[in-house]
Amino acid sequence: MDQIDADILLQLQRNAKISMKELAASVHLSSPAVIERVKKLEEQGMIEGYKAKVNLKKMKRTIQAIILFKSIDCKSLSDFCNNHPDVLECYRVAGEISYIVKLATYSVETLERFIDEAMPYGTPSTNIVLSSTEKKIIAPFCNENLDK
Incomplete structure (x- = not known):
């Protein structure tokens, strides 16, 4: 490149x-x-x-959360998350926590419903997102950057 x-x-x-x-x-x-x-x-x-990047607020999905799971059934949790309409991202990670799930939902009640439905697959720890930033542009890795 x-x-x-x-x-x-x-x-x-x-x-x-x-x-x-x-x-x-x-x-x-x-x-x-x-x-x-x-x-x-x-x-x-x-x-x-x-x-296309959609505006979650305009879609009325104003509650965002990051949920950490100590999973007892990784495959089932993964399947559940991949099929749940509120889940934006799901990461399997190494360490004490086995999954990190990012979701956007309509209300605290729908967040609670997600947590209740996910409980059979592991123990969740829910963190509600107050604000966020996103890196929109990733600079390519050029050879000239390696020399510095």
């Missing part, structure tokens, strides 16, 4: 809907050259896909 590929990745992370013409202008290449580079980045797996 060279600096132009890195710039393409940064631009696409800022705006995945950018036209190839605009992207080409921003990295000072022709549209066909940029299209070819994007295609190669996709084929190499550097770009996994494109998605």
Whole structure:
């Protein structure tokens, strides 16, 4: 990956809907050259896909929580979480805690219902999210960064 590929990745992370013409202008290449580079980045797996980010508040899912589980049945907990509509992310981790679940739900009552339904799979420790930040742009790892 060279600096132009890195710039393409940064631009696409800022705006995945950018036209190839605009992207080409921003990295000072022709549209066909940029299209070819994007295609190669996709084929190499550097770009996994494109998605729409939805506003959870506008969807009335105003309660977010991080729940730590000491699981007694990892497979069943994983299946439960993967099939639950409120679960955004589920991580199996090493250590005393076996799963970390991030969810967004409609109310404290629906959060309580999730916790009750998950109890057969392990012991939860619930942390309600008060605020959060998200890193929206991941800088590519370039060879020049390794030399510093």
